[in-house]
Amino acid sequence: MFAIETENLTKYYGKHRGVVSLFLQVKEGQIFGYLGPNGAGKTTTIRLLMNLIGPMDGNAKVLGLDLNKSGLEARRHIGYLPGELSLYEDLTGKELLNYLGNLGRSVDWALVAYLSELFECDLTRPIRELSRGNKQKIGLIQAFMHKPDLLILDEPTIGLDPLMQHAFLELLERVKKEGRTVFLSSHNLGEVEKSCDEIGIIREGKLVAVESVESLKQKFLKHIEVEFKSAPPLEAFAGITNIIDIKPKGTVFEFVIQGELDPMLKRIAEFEVENLTSHDISLEDIFMDYYSGEMENA
Amino acid sequence: MLRSVYTKTLREISTSLLWWSVGLFGYVFFSCYFYPVIASKASAFVQLIKDVSLMNFFTGASGDFVTPQGYLFSEFFSAIGPLLLIIFSIGFGADAIAGEENRKTADLLLSNPITRSRIILDKFLVLLTGNFVLSLALWLGFLLGGHIYHIQIDSLKLIQTNLGMFLLSLSFGSLAFMVSAWLGQKGLASSISTLISVISYFLWGFGSMVNSLKPYEKLSLFYYYAGDNPLKKGLSSKSALILLVPAVVCLIVALGTYEKRDIRI
Ligand SMILES: Nc1ncnc2c1ncn2[C@@H]1O[C@H](COP(=O)(O)OP(=O)(O)O)[C@@H](O)[C@H]1O
Ligand SMILES: [Mg+2]
Numbered sequence A: 001m002f003a004i005e006t007e008n009l010t011k012y013y014g015k016h017r018g019v020v021s022l023f024l025q026v027k028e029g030q031i032f033g034y035l036g037p038n039g040a041g042k043t044t045t046i047r048l049l050m051n052l053i054g055p056m057d058g059n060a061k062v063l064g065l066d067l068n069k070s071g072l073e074a075r076r077h078i079g080y081l082p083g084e085l086s087l088y089e090d091l092t093g094k095e096l097l098n099y100l101g102n103l104g105r106s107v108d109w110a111l112v113a114y115l116s117e118l119f120e121c122d123l124t125r126p127i128r129e130l131s132r133g134n135k136q137k138i139g140l141i142q143a144f145m146h147k148p149d150l151l152i153l154d155e156p157t158i159g160l161d162p163l164m165q166h167a168f169l170e171l172l173e174r175v176k177k178e179g180r181t182v183f184l185s186s187h188n189l190g191e192v193e194k195s196c197d198e199i200g201i202i203r204e205g206k207l208v209a210v211e212s213v214e215s216l217k218q219k220f221l222k223h224i225e226v227e228f229k230s231a232p233p234l235e236a237f238a239g240i241t242n243i244i245d246i247k248p249k250g251t252v253f254e255f256v257i258q259g260e261l262d263p264m265l266k267r268i269a270e271f272e273v274e275n276l277t278s279h280d281i282s283l284e285d286i287f288m289d290y291y292s293g294e295m296e297n298a
Numbered sequence B: 001m002l003r004s005v006y007t008k009t010l011r012e013i014s015t016s017l018l019w020w021s022v023g024l025f026g027y028v029f030f031s032c033y034f035y036p037v038i039a040s041k042a043s044a045f046v047q048l049i050k051d052v053s054l055m056n057f058f059t060g061a062s063g064d065f066v067t068p069q070g071y072l073f074s075e076f077f078s079a080i081g082p083l084l085l086i087i088f089s090i091g092f093g094a095d096a097i098a099g100e101e102n103r104k105t106a107d108l109l110l111s112n113p114i115t116r117s118r119i120i121l122d123k124f125l126v127l128l129t130g131n132f133v134l135s136l137a138l139w140l141g142f143l144l145g146g147h148i149y150h151i152q153i154d155s156l157k158l159i160q161t162n163l164g165m166f167l168l169s170l171s172f173g174s175l176a177f178m179v180s181a182w183l184g185q186k187g188l189a190s191s192i193s194t195l196i197s198v199i200s201y202f203l204w205g206f207g208s209m210v211n212s213l214k215p216y217e218k219l220s221l222f223y224y225y226a227g228d229n230p231l232k233k234g235l236s237s238k239s240a241l242i243l244l245v246p247a248v249v250c251l252i253v254a255l256g257t258y259e260k261r262d263i264r265i
Helices: A042-049 A067-076 A093-101 A109-118 A132-144 A162-177 A189-195 A213-219 A262-268 A283-290 A292-297 B005-048 B052-058 B068-077 B080-096 B098-102 B106-110 B116-148 B155-183 B186-207 B211-219 B221-226 B237-260
Strands: A002-013 A016-027 A031-035 A057-062 A078-081 A150-153 A181-186 A198-203 A206-212 A221-228 A243-249 A252-258 A273-279
Touching: A002 A042, A002 A181, A016 A042, A016 A057, A016 A181, A016 A198, A016 A206, A031 A042, A031 A162, A031 A189, A042 A057, A042 A181, A057 A067, A067 A078, A078 A132, A093 A132, A109 A132, A109 A162, A132 A150, A132 A162, A162 A181, A162 A189, A181 A189, A189 A213, A198 A213, A206 A213, A221 A262, B005 B068, B005 B080, B005 B116, B068 B080, B068 B155, B080 B098, B080 B116, B080 B155, B080 B186, B080 B221, B098 B106, B098 B155, B098 B186, B106 B116, B116 B155, B116 B237, B155 B186, B155 B221, B155 B237, B186 B211, B186 B221, B211 B221, B221 B237
Parallel strands: A031 A181, A031 A198, A078 A150, A150 A181
Antiparallel strands: A002 A016, A002 A057, A198 A206, A221 A252, A221 A273, A243 A252
16 A cells, blocks of 8 residues: 555646646655755645645545545644744743644654654753754654654754764664654755665656665766876776766776676776775756756657 | 643733733723823813814713713723724734744644644634633723722623623734634734724724714724713624624634635745
8 A cells, every 4th residue: 555645736836836747656664755956846745745735636645545535634643844844932842742742643752752862852941942953853753753654754854963864864764664654855865865765756846756766876877086096098998888988087087887886996996096086976966867868858 | 731722822822911901901990090080170171172073083972071981981992992902802813823824833733633623713712712801801990990989880881891892802803813814924914904993993983073974984893882882871782793793704714714725834
């Protein structure tokens, strides 16, 4: 069964595009990364799934429940972290969780204790005194506190320092082990690559690809710069099929590689290497490299 | 205080509600205190202003500063009292639904398994409670002040007047509440309702002076609250009913429009 299933889901804000004809399927028990640059339509999709805004066309099912009819029942089993999180500043963290718990979710207070320890989060202080990162932690705690079957998290790691991002990944592992589903959005490929099973890529309101992280990695073009002591002949790299391109500049060669790195590394090791740098693949690179063909065709 | 949207919202406004109550109570109490002084000077003032209609305007159509009912009505019930209540009422009404959107807490609130109509009803109940508490503070002020300074007011008519004022300010608060729920815009909600209440007030105030405005007097809610001095004549059940209608209509429209609309971020 699918934890999230949308059919032709479409939303415009007046003339402005939100999302267009979205067919999205998120399998139960999966961590699904919803990846796209700013303005792509991630928040729009998520707010449609939360019944905060209504679609112009199409429909969505969450946990098997039709959002048109059973939105309330669905929300009972969803933990949601809003993209632009804002909390009741007059309350303390504990009071906030208490209040939200009184609005129909059954809170597991032992879990709250575990989470506040995991995130090193002080729930006794008024929220208005907290830093952005600490507010984000409270946002995460409230999303997880009732052990929801589905977590819908809009850019969850924004504002978290690296240590807390790690704690967050740990939490995702735990949720996954329990067979629960996570749908999280991000504009950072490196982040979803670490935590997700499957990635959906949204661009300009359209879902352009859904891939497992494994196969996506295979398709990424990696850029590797190698500085040799003395420039090797270009022919030395002939026959390695996953080298897409080589740009030699004196003794510095830039390799563009798709998929496996190993064959290329073995070959360059035959020469004396001074320096090697690899560039992180940005989301833009994916669009530039991998989807440019499709875009042009479209 | 965090058991429901109702109690949480009441908690949010509790401090301001307390100070408003204290202020209104004090104002009313001191109005009673100054009555003997004003009453003696007022006769002279009344003789000074020969034009009856102008006098009516100053005294809220009662033309009377001298009797306790006349004094209290013109001093408080005809203008400052309802206007203060309306300011509070519009202030809260406009904020009730749209405020959560302005402060961006609406997403968090509505992500809970709770219906939108529940939120409307809880918030509307706070509007009712706020207006009720302020009306109660006023009533207590008159009761105590009137008792201490020996002002004779019919207690039933005092309650009726307070009820009328409660319904009047509830109406304008409900109007703000409705716009707030419908459009999610706090500024728009308060400006529309303020504008309408000001027009309503002047329609009534000038209606008694300017003949050409006379036919439109009945479009003003103030007319039903204060058409004749309710401290003298009480509040007819017909007027009370008319004053209740806007609140009911606004609540129904708020329920209907909020149900499906997009929540702003
Ligand atoms: N309330 C709104 N009114 C008008 N346009 C909006 C509104 N919300 C979002 N948009 C537009 O919809 C598009 C998608 O936005 P959003 O879903 O927030 O993207 P993301 O979360 O991926 O950054 C953007 O072009 C944005 O400007
Ligand atoms: Mg977003």
